Amino acid sequence: MNRTSRRSYTSFAWLGVMYLLTAFALIPLGLVLWFTVAKGLPPALHIEFYTNVFRPVGVPGAGIKQAIVGTLMLVGMASVMAIPAGILGGIYLAEYGLARWAGWVRLASDVLVGTPSIAVGLFVYAILVAPLHHFSGVSGSVALAVLMLPIVVRTTEGSVALIPNGLRESGLALGLPRWRVSLQLILPAAAPGVITGALLSVARASGETAPLLFTAFGNQLLSLDPTHAIQALPLTVYQYALTPYKSLQDQAWGAALVLVVMVLGINLVSRWVLRRQIALAGQL
Amino acid sequence: MAETVAAPVLRRPPDRFRTVTALVAAAAPLVLVVIVVVLIRGSAPALHQFGLGFLVGQTWNPPIDSFGALPAIFGTVASSLISLAIALPVGIAVAVILAEPSHSSIRGVIGTGIELLAAIPSVVYGIWTLYVLSPWSYEHLEVPISDRLGFIGWLSQPATRSLFNASLVLAVMILPTLTAISRDVIRAVPRGMKENAVALGATWWETTWHVILPAARAGIFGATILALGRALGETIAVTMAIGNRYWIPQSIFEPAYTLASVIANEFTEATSTLHQAALIELGLVLILVTLVVNLVALLLVRSVSRETRLTA
Numbered sequence: 185m186n187r188t189s190r191r192s193y194t195s196f197a198w199l200g201v202m203y204l205l206t207a208f209a210l211i212p213l214g215l216v217l218w219f220t221v222a223k224g225l226p227p228a229l230h231i232e233f234y235t236n237v238f239r240p241v242g243v244p245g246a247g248i249k250q251a252i253v254g255t256l257m258l259v260g261m262a263s264v265m266a267i268p269a270g271i272l273g274g275i276y277l278a279e280y281g282l283a284r285w286a287g288w289v290r291l292a293s294d295v296l297v298g299t300p301s302i303a304v305g306l307f308v309y310a311i312l313v314a315p316l317h318h319f320s321g322v323s324g325s326v327a328l329a330v331l332m333l334p335i336v337v338r339t340t341e342g343s344v345a346l347i348p349n350g351l352r353e354s355g356l357a358l359g360l361p362r363w364r365v366s367l368q369l370i371l372p373a374a375a376p377g378v379i380t381g382a383l384l385s386v387a388r389a390s391g392e393t394a395p396l397l398f399t400a401f402g403n404q405l406l407s408l409d410p411t412h413a414i415q416a417l418p419l420t421v422y423q424y425a426l427t428p429y430k431s432l433q434d435q436a437w438g439a440a441l442v443l444v445v446m447v448l449g450i451n452l453v454s455r456w457v458l459r460r461q462i463a464l465a466g467q468l
Numbered sequence: 469m470a471e472t473v474a475a476p477v478l479r480r481p482p483d484r485f486r487t488v489t490a491l492v493a494a495a496a497p498l499v500l501v502v503i504v505v506v507l508i509r510g511s512a513p514a515l516h517q518f519g520l521g522f523l524v525g526q527t528w529n530p531p532i533d534s535f536g537a538l539p540a541i542f543g544t545v546a547s548s549l550i551s552l553a554i555a556l557p558v559g560i561a562v563a564v565i566l567a568e569p570s571h572s573s574i575r576g577v578i579g580t581g582i583e584l585l586a587a588i589p590s591v592v593y594g595i596w597t598l599y600v601l602s603p604w605s606y607e608h609l610e611v612p613i614s615d616r617l618g619f620i621g622w623l624s625q626p627a628t629r630s631l632f633n634a635s636l637v638l639a640v641m642i643l644p645t646l647t648a649i650s651r652d653v654i655r656a657v658p659r660g661m662k663e664n665a666v667a668l669g670a671t672w673w674e675t676t677w678h679v680i681l682p683a684a685r686a687g688i689f690g691a692t693i694l695a696l697g698r699a700l701g702e703t704i705a706v707t708m709a710i711g712n713r714y715w716i717p718q719s720i721f722e723p724a725y726t727l728a729s730v731i732a733n734e735f736t737e738a739t740s741t742l743h744q745a746a747l748i749e750l751g752l753v754l755i756l757v758t759l760v761v762n763l764v765a766l767l768l769v770r771s772v773s774r775e776t777r778l779t780a
Contacts, residue, residue, distance in 0.1 A: 279486075
């Protein structure tokens, strides 16, 4: 075998190794999804699973309604706090991005994305739970909002910056003030990307457990009062999975399935929205 | 002397929109600073009581108010480093494949798969590790390895919940971070460099190994550090896998504990002021370490992308 063909065989072999490692990387995804569906589907097929609340071990017909409602409330309140602020912050970074202050905001947002969520939980406990002496849904949603904010800021910045300068300049040339150019011209053009970012932040917040442990705390009963402890889907999975009871463990898998369907569903929708953004940007 | 009339100066009206958005944008840096300040204040009793000795103390005994962080720091660092050792070769391989301009349909599927891996919530990884991965790893990895290599101290004493199993799930969880950023960095390598190598007759592998990966080295290092930051702060999945024993294990197959797991397990049950302050101080240690790690990583990744922007 001559030198050239040996080199090309070596190259081919390494390409194979790379593809093999890549396949290896995707195995956990398949396994996690498979086991979540296989173990979560039996409990999740009963309608009572969604319409009933916690029942003691041994009593049939237990459900996780309190967790589903709680997650919707927590994430809803967090979205109201984080998404408008995040969009305005992102517009600032995109429109006045050369300012020194913008550099600091960008750096802080990137660092905040990587901040351990359990530390955010401790922080919110110290400012909202300890002074008021009880756990609450509001404090849980503040913790989630802190985690959502930097995601919304950075994705909004990214999609607003994609809008061609011509649109901005034509608005200013017509005498529109900056705020109208930004909010009424640029933002609608960048909407798909902004919505994608907001959806991704919602998906992230829906799956967070650690920041809720000592803020929303968890609640076996259905509670619609955001000033008291409230249950969430990830908390249900965590608490039930660690109990020694088979029936609660089954419910934990069921709740995990509901959570995965919700989070991956939001992700797929956001991808579809983003694809429309790219198609739209091509037309501009 | 004739009176001079000042020429009318056209001043731009103040840009209030800029002021308002700048103030809203201030939320991110503000929150970051406030988190650190609040955690320092919350841990004040423990800071006064133990000083720097807290970082090297090895006991954790709430009933007698004796607290030291070393075993938790050890577990956090060890699990993160082992997970990096597992994830790094796989992550770079995936990044190389994803950055290739060919086979676009396969790459689309792989890219989507890796992104979905990042989307799965931590607690779902946790329950999967608890009931599926850990028992499997115990039976098919830990026991066979320690049967053959158990004479090496740190490969003995297999247990279902262990440092090693926590590292396995962490490796899966940091893989998307590692891959996404490495892929961007590899793509940012100027195309001319690759074309030069190919024109000189280099094969695909020679181009990748001798030209592209060395050029992307700093950025891949940044991606690695960023992934390390994620691993250090991961809480729920690790808590469900690592076994939660407060000691410095002799073997990677033994249970251990991490900073985040101690907080997750004990904080709501901490009754004494000192216990609570000690837990908050663990959180402070964790956030300061991840802050430094993330800053270093971000600066590395940014310097790379700036360089390539200048040269491309």
